[in-house]
Amino acid sequence: MKDCGVDDFNIVDIVKPEPGRLRRNLSAVIAFAQFREDRMHDYADLVNQCKQATSQFRLLEDEHEELITQIAELEEALKDSSEQAKQTQEHNAEVESELRKLKKVQEQLTTEHSNYKQEKQRLITNLENQSLLVVEARKENDRMKPYIVDSPEILQKLNSDLASSLQLTKNNVENMDRRFRALQISAETFKQIHQDLQACIKVIEECGVELQREQEASHKLGRFQEIYDQLRQDDKDLDIRISQLQRQIANSQDRIERARKQAEIKRASAEKKMSELREMHGTLAAERSLQMKEMDEKRDYIKSTELQISTMKEHIESEMRAIAAESEKLRDHLHLYLNSMEQRMMVR
Numbered sequence: 001m002k003d004c005g006v007d008d009f010n011i012v013d014i015v016k017p018e019p020g021r022l023r024r025n026l027s028a029v030i031a032f033a034q035f036r037e038d039r040m041h042d043y044a045d046l047v048n049q050c051k052q053a054t055s056q057f058r059l060l061e062d063e064h065e066e067l068i069t070q071i072a073e074l075e076e077a078l079k080d081s082s083e084q085a086k087q088t089q090e091h092n093a094e095v096e097s098e099l100r101k102l103k104k105v106q107e108q109l110t111t112e113h114s115n116y117k118q119e120k121q122r123l124i125t126n127l128e129n130q131s132l133l134v135v136e137a138r139k140e141n142d143r144m145k146p147y148i149v150d151s152p153e154i155l156q157k158l159n160s161d162l163a164s165s166l167q168l169t170k171n172n173v174e175n176m177d178r179r180f181r182a183l184q185i186s187a188e189t190f191k192q193i194h195q196d197l198q199a200c201i202k203v204i205e206e207c208g209v210e211l212q213r214e215q216e217a218s219h220k221l222g223r224f225q226e227i228y229d230q231l232r233q234d235d236k237d238l239d240i241r242i243s244q245l246q247r248q249i250a251n252s253q254d255r256i257e258r259a260r261k262q263a264e265i266k267r268a269s270a271e272k273k274m275s276e277l278r279e280m281h282g283t284l285a286a287e288r289s290l291q292m293k294e295m296d297e298k299r300d301y302i303k304s305t306e307l308q309i310s311t312m313k314e315h316i317e318s319e320m321r322a323i324a325a326e327s328e329k330l331r332d333h334l335h336l337y338l339n340s341m342e343q344r345m346m347v348r
Contacts, residue, residue: 005031005032005275005278006024006025006028013025023285024278024281031274031277057242057249060241063238064235064239064242067231067234067235070231071228074227074231075228088214089214095210098203099203105196119179120179123176123179126172126176130176133169134169
């Protein structure tokens with residue numbers, strides 16, 4: 001009630017209201033309601049704009065925090081990807097170095113294998129030649145048997161020649177056998193080298209897979225970098241938008257403050273007018289009480305006058321009824337008189 005301009009409102013005005021105070025309080029409430037209704041349209045739009053700007057600012061703050069969280073996650077993922085890429089590059093460098101060494105070893109082993117194959121082919125050819133020589137020697141021995149003589153010197157010479165030829169053949173066979181075993185060892189070595197080469201090829205394939213993974217990681221890193229740049233740009237745009245909203249909120253607050261000041265000025269003016277209206281209302285109430293008193297007196301006078309008029313009307317009506325009865329009697333006497341006169345005239 002103080003906002004309505006009533007400073008002395010108390011519980012008595014509710015429990016046992018007086019007519020004068022009740023009219024004054026109701027007038028103050030009605031005047032305040034009209035004033036509020038008239039002024040509500042002036043800054044209702046500003047209040048709505050301020051609420052919308054505040055809600056939008058809160059939404060943008062939430063988006064800003066979410067973007068900061070995403071940026072932190074992307075930076076962490078980027079850091080992990082960078083470390084993983086660095087480790088992969090170091091591992092690839094080691095594997096490439098090992099691969100170059102294995103390629104050199106492979107080239108050496110290929111050269112040695114080629115030499116071994118050539119040596120094996122040469123030894124096989126020599127072995128075949130020696131076998132042919134043995135066969136030819138046996139044939140020659142069989143052919144020479146008919147010509148054997150009984151001379152011990154000749155026989156001894158032939159035996160020594162044959163022994164020399166046999167020893168030479170044995171030596172050749174042993175050499176060929178040693179070379180054959182060496183070739184077998186070389187073949188086993190070549191088989192082991194082939195297995196090592198297969199392992200190297202497998203390592204090379206694994207290196208290719210690692211390189212492909214590294215390329216994929218690089219692509220992912222590029223995508224993460226693009227997303228990170230986009231998020232930074234969105235963050236900048238969001239900061240700009242927040243600054244704009246803050247300026248709009250500041251402008252709205254200034255407008256609301258100006259509207260509040262204008263409302264306070266208008267309220268003071270309205271309160272002044274209200275006080276004047278209260279004074280006028282008091283004067284009018286006093287005049288009204290006087291007029292009501294005069295009206296009561298006039299009402300009493302009118303009632304008494306109406307009562308007198310009613311009494312006079314009843315008296316006049318009774319007199320008129322009496323006059324009507326007398327006139328009726330006179331009419332009857334006149335009628336009788338006229339009838340009697342007519343009868344007398346007819347008799348004459």
